[in-house]
Amino acid sequence: MGQDAALIDRFLEMMAAQAGAARNTLSAYRSDLSLASQALDGGLVDADAARLARLGDGWRALSRSTVARKAAALRRFYAFLADEGLRADDPGAALPRPGAQRALPKTLSHADVDRLFTTIAERLSAKHSLSSDLRLSALFELLYGSGLRATELVSLPRAAVQPDRPFLILRGKGDRERLVPISDRARAAVAEWRGHVAADRLFLFPSGRTHLSRVRLYQLVKALAADAGVPPDRVSPHVLRHAFATHLLEGGADLRALQSMLGHADIATTEIYTHVDSSRLVALVNERHPLVDAPLRRA
Structure with missing residues (x-):
């Protein structure tokens, strides 16, 4: 997972410096990317579309919002790799895109x-x-x-x-x-x-x-x-x-x-x-x- 960990760090540094991502957002991205790397046996950086599709299939038991968050984190990561010239392609399109169904917030009377x-x-x-x-x-x-x-x-x-x-x-x-x-x-x-x-x-x-x-x-x-x-x-x-x-x-x-x-x-x-x-x-x-x-x- 050495290559994955190093590039995850670089990606998060970019998110903090250029996108101004909040600390909690960076923490969530790190967690999602690290878990995906483990599921792919340390092959997150080099994963092809087929492997990502299988990874997404394994998220079926998760809530819609969790799947959306995980997929968004990985898509941004692969877009970063492509922008940096670290990948010739962007396989992020293979990840699931659950419908954007936002739950109404809880409130008080x-x-x-x-x-x-x-x-x-x-x-x-x-x-x-x-x-x-x-x-x-x-x-x-x-x-x-x-x-x-x-x-x-x-x-x-x-x-x-x-x-x-x-x-x-x-x-x-x-x-x-x-x-x-x-x-x-x-x-x-x-x-x-x-x-x-x-x-x-x-x-x-x-x-x-x-x-x-x-x-x-x-x-x-x-x-x-x-x-x-x-x-x-x-x-x-x-x-x-x-x-x-x-x-x-x-x-x-x-x-x-x-x-x-x-x-x-x-x-x-x-x-x-x-x-x-x-x-x-x-x-x-x-x-x-x-x-x-x-x-x-x-x-």
């Missing part, structure tokens, strides 16, 4: 969100509230109030949120910068929590020598959901991000503005929320269309 924040408020109003409750309040205000990704949230610098600045500038997926509005209550929650973070700490949510991990954030969200009476299997940091987007759209937010706030490179990714909110859109047409009150003319 307004009542669910109210229960989560009511539970946090009860903890903060208790006689012996803990600094960890202030941290939880700040985490949830930023997750639901600004739609941050888990990685973006846990790695925020200590001074990222300022009391006199109603926004923060994030560098998200693909190393792209975006402006994210911060509500007054989120800034207030962060200010209360930051008072418990030593001034020499680099991160707003420190843990050990670095910052709170995504796994720990996931655990905190699940634990709060259980205490609030919301089924924990329905709640995660990403579900709170989806709730932020869905509820903003319900409130009349512009799709382009929502795309900017979420940091989506392609508005097609943002448009999935129009499906989640389809009932509101139907009602909007029936109530606000200019012909709604006009009599129907019959022949």
Whole structure:
């Protein structure tokens, strides 16, 4: 697998430098390419179309989204080899192309969100509230109030949120910068929590020598959901991000503005929320269309 490993490394270096791929994307590509190399007995670089077709056949038991991800990683790898002159052909066309069927994102109702924040408020109003409750309040205000990704949230610098600045500038997926509005209550929650973070700490949510991990954030969200009476299997940091987007759209937010706030490179990714909110859109047409009150003319 020596040749495979070396060229996988070169490919990932290119993806990071030229395509600006995020760390999680690079990790997923490395995993998919390494597993494919193992399945091909170290012959990934030299595999022909027939071998790739057989490899794809072995993915039949996997979900549509997993197959699509694996095939996309391999196709980009072979395109890279061809561009670099390391292969005379590109056998990527032999890989499966499952239909692009994107599942609707899980979200939460307004009542669910109210229960989560009511539970946090009860903890903060208790006689012996803990600094960890202030941290939880700040985490949830930023997750639901600004739609941050888990990685973006846990790695925020200590001074990222300022009391006199109603926004923060994030560098998200693909190393792209975006402006994210911060509500007054989120800034207030962060200010209360930051008072418990030593001034020499680099991160707003420190843990050990670095910052709170995504796994720990996931655990905190699940634990709060259980205490609030919301089924924990329905709640995660990403579900709170989806709730932020869905509820903003319900409130009349512009799709382009929502795309900017979420940091989506392609508005097609943002448009999935129009499906989640389809009932509101139907009602909007029936109530606000200019012909709604006009009599129907019959022949």
